[in-house]
Amino acid sequence: MNSQTTTLGNGADLGHSRPMFNGFAHVWTPLVPARDLGRKPLSLTLAGERIALFRDAQGQPAALIDRCPHRGVALSLGHVAEDGCIECPFHGWRFDRTGANRHIPFNPQARRETLGATPLPVRQLGELIWIYTAPGTTAPVEPQPPEGLVAPGLRRTLIQRTWACHWTRAMENMLDSPHLPFVHRATIGKQARRRMTPTSTMEVTWEDTAFGGRTRAILDGDDKGGRLEFHRPNIMALHIPIPGRHLRIHALVIPVDQATTRLMVVASRDFAKLGLLEPIFARMNARIADEDRAVVESSQPSEVPPLGQEHSVATDRATREFRRYYFEVLKPSAA
Secondary structure, three states: OOOOEOEEOOOEEOOOOOEOOOOOOOOEEEEEEHHHOOOOOEEEEEOOEEEEEEEOOOOOEEEEEOOOOOOOOOHHHOEEOOOOOEEOOOOOOEEOOOOOEEEOOOOOOOOHHHOOOOEOOEEEEOOEEEEEOOOOOOOOOOOOOOHHHHOOOOEEEEEEEEEOOOHHHHHHHHHOOOOHHHHOOOOOOHHHHHHOOOOOOEEEEEEEOOOEEEEEEEEOOEOOOOEEEEEOOOEEEEEOOOOOOOEEEEEEEEEEEOOEEEEEEEEEEOOOOOHHHHHHHHHHHHHHHHHHHHHHHOOOOOOOOOHHHOOOOHHHHHHHHHHHHHHHHHHHHHO
């Protein structure tokens, strides 16, 4: 994949060049719950790039790099006009969802076709808004969310957290089964902790898939049927085995900058759909996520190092596969 330098619409240079979405370019990622985006623009940072997110006149989400090509002001500080364009708060320049400049006050002679903002591909799927991390109005592929995030007839519970770590440490944590009996000894690791003995063994398997990979953790030869899926680049889906039922916990690991990660945890289920039960599921998801936080934030270095720079054992199979993907696919795109 080729790196992308920071420019503003129609190739207008900002006066500096650097890779956009450093180490996280040319991928689809969930960015924010759709319910969070109303008529007022949002400013969100993704892999070091500030994004202005807004809804056009038809209510569809739109995304521009959050920087006016005129004087570098944050477009998200402006407002959305009746025609669905976002208006810069400084001098009133207006941009549509494609980044095209639709109006420059007091300057009817200006060549607006050369003075656009930088658009990003955006989709609303299920209850989430997704962004493609390269400039443009179209992407070479469409997002492929896990079933639990978009399938009809499911109840979904979403919580959000912010961790002080590089996103790669958080992502590896979500794919790591051997930590459950220790970090989550009172919650999702309770049963494994009761079963384990000083001589217990765990077999961690990995299967490559079209979306990423599938892993199982088999304790003392007893496969209970649970599995983790890695959906490239930054989603974990935990399949909890309940006969005849759908129950998934998804971890959406969203890079903000080199030292900050935003985590969305989405549980999906086809039972217990009453709204009165939502606080119970939300509290449980929050408790599990909060159990991980201190451990992950303590990792040094904050960004995962190449495989040869940390010791690994057989039960690190899934995290080794993620690290290989990161360094062979995502990281080279920043070169």
